[in-house]
Amino acid sequence: MIAAWFNQLPRRQILSFAMAAIALHLCVFFWLNKVQSKAETSTLKESKVQIKLLKPDQPAIENKIETVKTSPRQAADDVKKIVTKTQKPAQAVPFQIADNNDENATYQAASGYLAVTPAAKSDTGNTGAKELSEGAASIPANNKEVPKEMHSSAGEAPDAPKKVIDPDxxxxxxxxxTPLPSAQLKLQLVRTEPNKSPYYGVGEINWQLTDDRYTMTINAGLDLLVTTLNLFKLKSEGKVSQAGITPLTSSEVRRNRSETAIHFNHIDNTLSFSSSNKTQRMANAAQDKASVLMQLAGIGYADPAQFTSGQEIIIQVAEEREATTFRFVIAGQEELTTKLGTLMTWHVVRPPRAGAYNSQLDIWFAPAVNWYPVQIRNTETNGAITTQIVTKIIPTTVTER
Structure with a gap:
C-alpha cells in the first residue's frame, strides 16, 4: 500500500525524499565516528595516567623509565665533564725543520731536508709529547714559523727561532x-715508441770552462741518409764558484719553433722567461735543463763520498716557461757497457711527480772519466723512451782523478 502511494508521488518529491535519506545517513556516520574518536582519546589518557601513577618501589620499571629520560647528548656531556676533571691534556713538543746551513741539523736522506728535534722535558706520563718528539722529522705542512707560545712547552726561550722550510x-x-774539466761528448741517440720502429740519431754535449766562466751546449738530431735532422739545441752560459755552476742565461731552439730564453737575475733572485713574459722567484743554486747535468756531476767530482745510495738532491730547474723543483734520488752503482768499455757508474733518477713532471729522467755518471754523464734516458708516460749513450769523449785537458 505504501509502495503504491509512493509510486503516485511526483518525481520531484521522490528525489527530495532520497536526498533527505542520504543526508540522514551521513549525519549518523559522522556522529558515530566522533564518538569513537572520543573513546580512543579517553583510553590514551587513561594509559598515560597509569604510567604516571606507577609505584616507585618497582626497581625494574623505574630503571627503564630513567633510561628513556636521559638523552645521549646529556650522557656524552656528563662523560666529558668527568674526563676533564680527572685527566690533564698532554703538552705537545714543537718540532723544528732546520735551515740547510745549520751545522747541528741531522740530514734525512729519505726526505731530502734537514730536521732538528728539540729536547723534551722528562715526563713519563706525557705520552702525547713523546709521540710527537719521535715523529718530529715529518714533512712540514707550510712555511710558517711556530707560534711563540709553543716555545715554552719545550723548555726553551720564548724568542728562540723556529724555522720550518718547504720540503721542496x-x-x-x-x-x-767542483766544475768538470772542458770536454766534448759524442752520444748515440735511440728513440723507441710503442708499436713503432725505433728512431736513431746523434747527440753532442760541449762543455767549455774558461777561468770562472762556462759555456755549455747540447745538440740532438735524427740520422737521415745523407744528413742529420736537428731536433733541438740547448745553450747555457754563466759563471762558476765554490758553490758550483751559476747560470746567467739559457736558451732553447726546437725544430719549427722560435727560440726561447731564460734570464737568471742574481741581484733580485728572480727568473724571467721570454716565452711567458713572467717573473718567478729564483731559489738557491737554481739551474737550467743543460747545466743541471754538470752540477750533479760536479758534486761527485768534488767528493765521491757525497754520492750515497738513497741520497736526495733537490734542485730548482728553469725550463721554457717556468721553474720546477727537481728531486733526484741516487739509486746506486751500476755497470754500464758502452763503446768506451764497461764503466762503473752512479745511477741517478728523477722519478715522475704528479702535477710537476710526469716523465722519468735517468742519468748515469762515470767517476772513471771525470764524472761525465755517459748515459741519459727519458721515459715518457705514453711509453716512449729516448736514450743517449756516450760513444766518444774528447777532453780539452786530461785530468786524472
Whole structure:
C-alpha cells in the first residue's frame, strides 16, 4: 500500500525524499565516528595516567623509565665533564725543520731536508709529547714559523727561532761542487715508441770552462741518409764558484719553433722567461735543463763520498716557461757497457711527480772519466723512451782523478 502511494508521488518529491535519506545517513556516520574518536582519546589518557601513577618501589620499571629520560647528548656531556676533571691534556713538543746551513741539523736522506728535534722535558706520563718528539722529522705542512707560545712547552726561550722550510726547498747548499774539466761528448741517440720502429740519431754535449766562466751546449738530431735532422739545441752560459755552476742565461731552439730564453737575475733572485713574459722567484743554486747535468756531476767530482745510495738532491730547474723543483734520488752503482768499455757508474733518477713532471729522467755518471754523464734516458708516460749513450769523449785537458 505504501509502495503504491509512493509510486503516485511526483518525481520531484521522490528525489527530495532520497536526498533527505542520504543526508540522514551521513549525519549518523559522522556522529558515530566522533564518538569513537572520543573513546580512543579517553583510553590514551587513561594509559598515560597509569604510567604516571606507577609505584616507585618497582626497581625494574623505574630503571627503564630513567633510561628513556636521559638523552645521549646529556650522557656524552656528563662523560666529558668527568674526563676533564680527572685527566690533564698532554703538552705537545714543537718540532723544528732546520735551515740547510745549520751545522747541528741531522740530514734525512729519505726526505731530502734537514730536521732538528728539540729536547723534551722528562715526563713519563706525557705520552702525547713523546709521540710527537719521535715523529718530529715529518714533512712540514707550510712555511710558517711556530707560534711563540709553543716555545715554552719545550723548555726553551720564548724568542728562540723556529724555522720550518718547504720540503721542496733546494738542499744544494750542503753539497760541495767542483766544475768538470772542458770536454766534448759524442752520444748515440735511440728513440723507441710503442708499436713503432725505433728512431736513431746523434747527440753532442760541449762543455767549455774558461777561468770562472762556462759555456755549455747540447745538440740532438735524427740520422737521415745523407744528413742529420736537428731536433733541438740547448745553450747555457754563466759563471762558476765554490758553490758550483751559476747560470746567467739559457736558451732553447726546437725544430719549427722560435727560440726561447731564460734570464737568471742574481741581484733580485728572480727568473724571467721570454716565452711567458713572467717573473718567478729564483731559489738557491737554481739551474737550467743543460747545466743541471754538470752540477750533479760536479758534486761527485768534488767528493765521491757525497754520492750515497738513497741520497736526495733537490734542485730548482728553469725550463721554457717556468721553474720546477727537481728531486733526484741516487739509486746506486751500476755497470754500464758502452763503446768506451764497461764503466762503473752512479745511477741517478728523477722519478715522475704528479702535477710537476710526469716523465722519468735517468742519468748515469762515470767517476772513471771525470764524472761525465755517459748515459741519459727519458721515459715518457705514453711509453716512449729516448736514450743517449756516450760513444766518444774528447777532453780539452786530461785530468786524472
Amino acid at each position: 726547498t733546494p738542499n744544494l747548499a750542503q753539497f760541495m761542487s
